[in-house]
Amino acid sequence: MSLRLVLRLPPLILAMSFPSDAAAQARQAPAAPEPIRYTLSFPAPQTHYVDVEATVPTRGRPQIDLEMAVWTPGSYLVREYSRHVDEATAMAGGQARPVEKTAKNRWRVQTGGAPTVTVRYRVYGREMTVRTNFIESDFALINGAATFLTLADDTTPRPHEVTLTLPAAWKTTMTGLQATAGGVAHQYRAADFDTLVDSPIVAGNPAVYEFTVKGTPHFLVNVGEGGVWDGQKSAVDVQKIVEAQAVFWGGLPYDRYVFINMITEGTGGLEHKNSTVLMTSRWRTRARRGYVDWLSLVSHEFFHTWNVKRLRPVELGPFEYERENYTKTLWVAEGFSDYYGDLLAVRAGVMTPEESLGSLSEMIASLQTTPGRLAQSVEDASFDAWVRYYRPDENTPNSTISYYTKGGVIAFLLDIEIRKATNNARSLDDLMTQAYAHYSAAKGFTSGEFRALASEVAGIDLSAWFQTALDTTDELAYDDLSWLGLRFKPEVASTKAWVGLTTAMPGATLRNDNGRLVVVQVRRGTPVFDAGVNAEDEILAIGGYRVRPDQWEARLEAFRPGEKVPLLVARRERVLTLEVTPATEPPRAWRLEPDPAAVDAAKARLAGWLRP
Numbered sequence: 001m002s003l004r005l006v007l008r009l010p011p012l013i014l015a016m017s018f019p020s021d022a023a024a025q026a027r028q029a030p031a032a033p034e035p036i037r038y039t040l041s042f043p044a045p046q047t048h049y050v051d052v053e054a055t056v057p058t059r060g061r062p063q064i065d066l067e068m069a070v071w072t073p074g075s076y077l078v079r080e081y082s083r084h085v086d087e088a089t090a091m092a093g094g095q096a097r098p099v100e101k102t103a104k105n106r107w108r109v110q111t112g113g114a115p116t117v118t119v120r121y122r123v124y125g126r127e128m129t130v131r132t133n134f135i136e137s138d139f140a141l142i143n144g145a146a147t148f149l150t151l152a153d154d155t156t157p158r159p160h161e162v163t164l165t166l167p168a169a170w171k172t173t174m175t176g177l178q179a180t181a182g183g184v185a186h187q188y189r190a191a192d193f194d195t196l197v198d199s200p201i202v203a204g205n206p207a208v209y210e211f212t213v214k215g216t217p218h219f220l221v222n223v224g225e226g227g228v229w230d231g232q233k234s235a236v237d238v239q240k241i242v243e244a245q246a247v248f249w250g251g252l253p254y255d256r257y258v259f260i261n262m263i264t265e266g267t268g269g270l271e272h273k274n275s276t277v278l279m280t281s282r283w284r285t286r287a288r289r290g291y292v293d294w295l296s297l298v299s300h301e302f303f304h305t306w307n308v309k310r311l312r313p314v315e316l317g318p319f320e321y322e323r324e325n326y327t328k329t330l331w332v333a334e335g336f337s338d339y340y341g342d343l344l345a346v347r348a349g350v351m352t353p354e355e356s357l358g359s360l361s362e363m364i365a366s367l368q369t370t371p372g373r374l375a376q377s378v379e380d381a382s383f384d385a386w387v388r389y390y391r392p393d394e395n396t397p398n399s400t401i402s403y404y405t406k407g408g409v410i411a412f413l414l415d416i417e418i419r420k421a422t423n424n425a426r427s428l429d430d431l432m433t434q435a436y437a438h439y440s441a442a443k444g445f446t447s448g449e450f451r452a453l454a455s456e457v458a459g460i461d462l463s464a465w466f467q468t469a470l471d472t473t474d475e476l477a478y479d480d481l482s483w484l485g486l487r488f489k490p491e492v493a494s495t496k497a498w499v500g501l502t503t504a505m506p507g508a509t510l511r512n513d514n515g516r517l518v519v520v521q522v523r524r525g526t527p528v529f530d531a532g533v534n535a536e537d538e539i540l541a542i543g544g545y546r547v548r549p550d551q552w553e554a555r556l557e558a559f560r561p562g563e564k565v566p567l568l569v570a571r572r573e574r575v576l577t578l579e580v581t582p583a584t585e586p587p588r589a590w591r592l593e594p595d596p597a598a599v600d601a602a603k604a605r606l607a608g609w610l611r612p
């Protein structure tokens, strides 16, 4: 449970601290296939390339097929990583050998009968996301799916070994992979391709903070602190989150865990079995609101260590890397991780109950003001993640619902259902830990199994409740908030004219395009939807007078609900007059607060649920 600063920890010490189990594996499983050995080097990192050399065993075959993943687990979109692979060549038996592309992500290599071939290629990486590569002058983030060609159609788990050759100024590599037994600097071994893909590597000169929880080492690896990010504070708080989640799940399911925190002005996080990659703005430790968002992200990604990396939908393992892996239960994987991300940050003492309630309120408001909740069920949203979630467009809010958002609200309401049904003896916590006990080994869960287990934990039949929440677009019911001592804060209905377009953040549906007022999206159920306003229309005038972006909100106040108002727009340079009839904005009464009229029992339940 100690925390100490380990700036630029030499990799040799890492290797000594955490000896590889390769030797033990070799004793127990002599039949393991020969590894593929990769060397990664960065001769000109400022050009954003990593050079890869792979030594691939052939078993004497005259030709071998190599494949690259088209997606990476946790981010459900075919990303076509192979588009960044350049200049593939092969050598075998001292001679250059032909390499031929046979598919978008496959290469056929003639071996000349040699026992191994050496394949060389370069990978371009300059996409600042948690699931792609980024290489520049002073650091590299390497994701397995985006980097490594492996033997296609390999039937047995094959070890993959990676050695990084760093530019002289770079001193450190960090990854969830185990160091090899030999103590060679920056050399790691994955027991199989899944582990390689699941273990991003960061190289450069990050600040490394080590702490132990339950005797297990953890590392917070900060890339780009830049004299702005408070590394020490962030490490202390990450440790508290780990401690709270270890209590929740009853232990830690790994030998070592690495938080790779890219302070690179990107966003997002991606979960792995014993590591995660986070992206953040460097200013986040300087203002409470932004810092809370980062802590929430850390907690969400760390919750995935169990929820989805081990307790998983049946379809998410073993992975097919060359095509989509469809599942209907991302509402558990993502929604429940959102819900518990905040709740466990409260239990860890790094977030206040009020902050958590505020964030839950925003989730509910987001669900209840998104028209797509009435168009798509949450299980359909999960199934369609591959074509919709990562490809939002102007119609997304009208046609889809986020399985994060609706899944998070379902977690909250299911928690109340279970607590109420068991007179507060059990909760969603029991469902999660029991589900983990049942489904965390080789076996994943189906939606039906998860629903059935919830009924078992609650001691009542929840199948009708689940059917409404998961299979239909019916509104969720918030009837039992008072049982938990909560209510929605009453809102005074607005009397102002509202047309459904706003420049106000968050949720702006208009943008200021160099002084032009341009429609970003038109939401179903708004006056502008009925008036025929389109996305990308430029609004020139309202009520017969010019309106500029900074005048929009104030100008609307000049009109009354029910009044017919001409709206002059330019659409692909053609000027049109539309007629809009402002209404009053539907009340956004989705802010949770303690119910002042709550009975003592309900107040006690609220305190127990949001316990720090």
Ligand SMILES: [Zn+2]
Residues within 6 Å of the ligand: 271, 300, 301, 304, 333, 334, 337
């Ligand atoms: Zn997630």
